[in-house]
Amino acid sequence: xxxSLLVWTAICHFLIVYAQKPAIIxxxxxxxxxxxxxxxxxxxxxxxxxxxxxxxxxxxKFNVAFSKSSGYQLKYVSQPGNNVIQLSTNAxxxxxxxxxxxxxxxxxxxxxxxxxxxxxxxxxxxLQLLPKEIESRSVQSGINWIIPSVEIRDKPRFGWRGAMxxxxxxxxxxxxxxxxIDDIARYKYNLLHFHLTDDQGWRIEIKSYPKLTEVGAWNxxxxxxxxxxxxxxxxxxxxxxxxxxxxxxxxxxxxxxxxYVNILPEIDVPGHSLAAIASYPELSCxxxxxxxxxxxxxxxxxxxxxxxxxxxxxxxxxxxxxxTFLDKVFSEVSSLFPFPYIHMGGDECAKNFWEKNQQIKxxxxxxxxxxxxAVQSYFVGRVSKIVSSKGKKMIGWDEILEGGLxxxxxxxxxxxxxxGIEAAKMGHEVVMTPTTHVYVxxxxxxxxxxxxxxxxxxxxxxxxxxxxxxxxxxxxxxxxQANMWTEQVYNTRHLDYMMWPRGxxxxxxxxxxxxQRNWKGFVTRVEDQFNRFDVADKKxxxxxxxxxxxxxxxxxxxxxLDFPTEIDDIRVHYxxxxxxxxxxxxxYNGTSIIVPTDATTLKIQSYxxxxxxxxxxxxxxxxxxxxR
Numbered sequence: 001x002x003x004s005l006l007v008w009t010a011i012c013h014f015l016i017v018y019a020q021k022p023a024i025i026x027x028x029x030x031x032x033x034x035x036x037x038x039x040x041x042x043x044x045x046x047x048x049x050x051x052x053x054x055x056x057x058x059x060x061k062f063n064v065a066f067s068k069s070s071g072y073q074l075k076y077v078s079q080p081g082n083n084v085i086q087l088s089t090n091a092x093x094x095x096x097x098x099x100x101x102x103x104x105x106x107x108x109x110x111x112x113x114x115x116x117x118x119x120x121x122x123x124x125x126x127l128q129l130l131p132k133e134i135e136s137r138s139v140q141s142g143i144n145w146i147i148p149s150v151e152i153r154d155k156p157r158f159g160w161r162g163a164m165x166x167x168x169x170x171x172x173x174x175x176x177x178x179x180x181i182d183d184i185a186r187y188k189y190n191l192l193h194f195h196l197t198d199d200q201g202w203r204i205e206i207k208s209y210p211k212l213t214e215v216g217a218w219n220x221x222x223x224x225x226x227x228x229x230x231x232x233x234x235x236x237x238x239x240x241x242x243x244x245x246x247x248x249x250x251x252x253x254x255x256x257x258x259x260y261v262n263i264l265p266e267i268d269v270p271g272h273s274l275a276a277i278a279s280y281p282e283l284s285c286x287x288x289x290x291x292x293x294x295x296x297x298x299x300x301x302x303x304x305x306x307x308x309x310x311x312x313x314x315x316x317x318x319x320x321x322x323x324t325f326l327d328k329v330f331s332e333v334s335s336l337f338p339f340p341y342i343h344m345g346g347d348e349c350a351k352n353f354w355e356k357n358q359q360i361k362x363x364x365x366x367x368x369x370x371x372x373x374a375v376q377s378y379f380v381g382r383v384s385k386i387v388s389s390k391g392k393k394m395i396g397w398d399e400i401l402e403g404g405l406x407x408x409x410x411x412x413x414x415x416x417x418x419x420g421i422e423a424a425k426m427g428h429e430v431v432m433t434p435t436t437h438v439y440v441x442x443x444x445x446x447x448x449x450x451x452x453x454x455x456x457x458x459x460x461x462x463x464x465x466x467x468x469x470x471x472x473x474x475x476x477x478x479x480x481q482a483n484m485w486t487e488q489v490y491n492t493r494h495l496d497y498m499m500w501p502r503g504x505x506x507x508x509x510x511x512x513x514x515x516q517r518n519w520k521g522f523v524t525r526v527e528d529q530f531n532r533f534d535v536a537d538k539k540x541x542x543x544x545x546x547x548x549x550x551x552x553x554x555x556x557x558x559x560x561l562d563f564p565t566e567i568d569d570i571r572v573h574y575x576x577x578x579x580x581x582x583x584x585x586x587x588y589n590g591t592s593i594i595v596p597t598d599a600t601t602l603k604i605q606s607y608x609x610x611x612x613x614x615x616x617x618x619x620x621x622x623x624x625x626x627x628r
Contacts, residue, residue, distance in 0.1 A: 022150060023528035024128045025504045026188055026511035027521075034149030036106040040066070040085075040130075041145070045077035049088040054116035057258065059087060062123040066130075071139035085109045085126075087119050098190070098260075099155030102126070104147050117260045121188055125152065132528075135536040158467065160431055161510040162191035162264070162481025163503065168198035168275070169226070169486045171217075171242040176492050178255055183499070185259040187507040192256060193264045193343065193481060196244075199274035199293040199313050203243045204265070204336075208328040209280065216275035217243040219294040225452060226487040229295040238292070249336045264395075265337045267329060268345030270322075270379050274298075274313040283325060285316035285357045295487075299350065305415065309350035317379035318359035327386050334390035341410065342390070344383050347397035349376055377403025384409055395431070398423070414439075414483070417469050424472040432480040437465035440502045441485040445543035448619035451488050459544045460566045462505035463522055466514065482506040493539050500533070500540040501526045523567055545606050545614030547572045551627045552592070559595040559625060563588040563604060570613070574604045580616065583607045595621060 021033055046059050059076075067073040080086050090112045092101065100118035102125060103110045111122040129147045133140040163184045165177070172180070181192060196203045202216030220232035221240035232238075244252070256263050269276075277283055278290040290311070298311045315322045333342060351372040354360045360375060369375050380396065384406045387394040395410040398419025405411070410429040413420030420430040435442075435455070442457035443450035450456075467480040482503055489495050504526055508517075523544065533540050547563035547570075554560055563572040573585040576599035587607075595602070599621050606614045 021521075022129050022148060023525040024125050025522075025525050025529060026508040027516050027525070028125065028152045028154040029513055029516075030151075030153040032151045034105060034151060036149045037146045038104050038106055038109055038149065039144055039146050040070075040074070041083075042072050042074075043083060044074050045084045046074050047077050047080050047084045047086045049080070049086065052089065052116060055087055055089070055119055058116055058119045058123060059085075061258075062126070065127065066134070066145075068138075069134045069136045069140050070143075070145060071141075080108075082107045086111065088112045090114065095153075095155050098159075100152075102150070102152040102154070104129070104150045106149065109147065117190075120185075120260050121154070122152075124186055124188060125154070127186070128532075132532045132535050135532045135538075137536070156188065156190075156511045157513060158477075158479030158510045160191060160479030160481070161189045161507065162193050162431070162433075162479065163189050163499075164193035164195055164266075164433070164481055164483040164485075166195040166198070166484060166486040167203050168195055168201045168268075170490055171201060171203060172486075172492070172495075173242070174244065174248050174252060177252055179492065180495070181252075181256050181259055181261055183496075184503070184507075185261055187504060188511050189507060190260055191262050191264060191339075191481065193266060193483075195266045195268065195485075197267050197269075197275060197345075198272045199298070200295065201241045201243075201292060202275040202279065203241075204249060204333070205243060205245045206329050206332050207246070208332065209325065211279040212276060213243040214279070216279040216292055217241045219292040222295050226295040227297060231296045232291075232294050240294075241292075246332070246336060253337060262339040263337055264339050264341055264343055265333050266343035266345055267326075267333060268343075268347070269326065269383065270315040270317060270376065271313060271347065271349030272345060273315050274311070276315065276325075277313065280325070283315050283319065283322050284312055285314065285318065285359060286312035286353050288312075307348065307350060308352045312350075312353035314349055314351075314353065315379075316357070316359065317354070317375055317382075318357070318363040323382055323386065326383060327389075330386050330390055330392075334387075334392050340393055341395045342387050342392045343412070344380070344387065344394055344396045344400075346376070346380060346400040347414070349399065351376070371403075373403035375403070376400075377406075380409070381406045395429075410478070420477070421469050421472055424476040427476070429476055429478050430472075431478050432465075432467040433483055434465075437462055438480060438482045438502075438506050439485070440482050440498050440506075441487070441489065444498070444502060444541050445546050445615075446549050446617050446619070448549075448617055448623070449615055450543075451494070453488055457502065458548065458566060459502055459505060459526075460519060462502040463509070463517070463519060465506060465509040467509065479510055480506070481510075496539040497541050500538075501529065501544065502541075504529060520568075542614045545570060545608070546617060547588070547604055547606060549602075549604070549617070549619070549624070551624050553628060554592075554594075559621070559628075560592040561595060561602070561624070562592050565606065567608075569608055571607045572604050573607060574602065576602060579603070581605050582612070583610050595624075 097115040098117045100113040100122040102122045133143045202212045206212050218238045218241045220236045222229040275292045278292045301307045380400045384394045398413045411423035412431045416434045424430045442455045443453045468474045468477045544566050550562040552560045572588040573581040575581040603618045605616045
């Protein structure tokens with residue numbers, strides 16, 4: 001009997017500890033919950049065991065963030081002791097430049113790290129250990145700033161933990177980019193991939209070519225669905241857009257550096273270059289007058305990755321002026337960004353205009369190029385030499401593999417994992433960023449209530465992201481990143497909605513040990529972040545609570561529906577009679593539901609513990625038939 005009681009006590013203790021486990025994202029490598037708690041008060045001090053300027057700057061950023069909600073700043077003390085937050089520089093085997101040890105007990109908080117980045121990431125964890133009110137933009141009275149006793153030994157799995165922001169399709173101001181940097185740094189991302197040029201805008205000042213921003217940074221403001229807009233009239237003002245001056249770039253680079261975020265610049269060539277060609281038409285293979293695209297159709301997509309261009313949006317590989325242009329562009333870009341890589345794009349290059357160009361034909365004969373892929377490979381090789389001449393390494397989307405990959409180029413694999421696997425087996429460095437898991441511009445819930453995009457990506461699928469495929473040298477997989485394309489993203493509120501919570505999942509895949517992957521535990525921690533976002537008045541997607549509507553037909557041709565959910569304890573209630581279902585309506589039990597013959601509309605609502613969660617979804621039956 002005593003033994004049973006002891007076992008039951010141990011089980012209860014385990015369940016209590018598990019339930020109380022701190023909800024940190026990304027999950028630390030090692031974490032043990034202790035007894036008791038530490039409370040930060042006005043008397044708590046900060047002690048730095050080092051005179052390192054960076055460590056002091058990091059502590060100050062934490063102090064400012066804490067004061068916004070608490071109403072007071074912590075004072076620095078000259079001696080370690082009790083009731084302090086202590087930052088100590090120590091040589092700790094195995095932690096590396098970004099690792100840290102965080103020890104919280106009833107008397108003090110102690111952080112140990114080898115490098116300042118470790119202090120920074122430890123303090124991000126502390127912010128998540130504090131009550132959710134820490135996220136408030138105003139002083140919160142009556143809050144006990146309690147942190148549970150905990151022992152954390154943490155370091156990242158990958159050194160490349162990126163988030164790509166496309167500022168070409170829709171321009172985001174310098175302040176908005178800073179906010180994005182703040183947001184990703186909170187979840188231990190350490191790289192901003194800055195997609196600076198595309199068909200809709202050239203966003204970086206190049207002093208050698210002023211028309212790139214005088215002309216290429218501006219298009220016509222349109223409202224609606226990008227890619228379907230009517231062509232702008234000649235008299236419509238081209239005043240929508242913007243660009244970053246070189247001083248702006250320097251400011252952003254420094255701002256990011258202070259948050260241990262590098263910035264990778266991307267100049268997308270030879271395709272996606274309409275903004276450049278509108279500025280300097282002589283860079284095209286096809287003579288004509290060009291204008292920056294405003295979201296009107298100019299490419300025909302045929303499926304299976306096949307496409308043709310209605311307008312030649314490519315730089316001409318047979319034109320020496322192009323390489324002079326790129327040499328000057330990359331020279332100025334390399335001087336602005338200290339990160340050792342430059343991204344050259346290389347994706348989705350339409351070649352139908354190349355095929356009929358005499359200059360290209362002559363180039364193929366002269367250089368013994370067998371097809372258009374070889375032509376692009378020739379271009380990539382020339383660009384690689386230019387980038388290398390600036391002391392940088394070149395990286396590009398996986399299309400740069402086509403026609404043969406130049407020596408020392410790194411590959412960003414976006415069309416699934418295949419390109420990355422191929423590149424790694426050839427001995428090249430790879431960053432995994434497949435559409436299947438990390439394209440956070442995709443729809444994340446049912447198409448009936450999501451802003452329309454051509455594909456979907458649910459949160460659970462993002463959480464399953466594994467950057468290292470079987471059969472490749474893991475040392476060649478540098479890491480991965482979330483990609484935020486902004487064709488359909490017009491403002492920062494929607495940017496946040498699209499990024500979170502899928503950005504949590506990708507952050508965890510890149511930081512935390514793969515062995516700790518646990519979907520149910522992750523959901524609990526996501527919900528804690530939702531509570532914090534609510535306090536911060538920050539937008540996020542509730543899609544993980546909502547059903548993924550599946551459509552099929554039975555042998556008799558009747559329409560059948562299933563409503564699977566990502567979370568187990570969700571019940572989906574539905575109606576076909578045009579009324580709004582609540583928890584007293586029929587619920588989905590795992591068996592396919594037959595759609596009534598005369599029904600015109602389906603409505604569903606998710607419930608959890610008899611409370612509605614997520615959004616009500618209403619979709620017409622005819623629309624559902626089209627999904628078959």
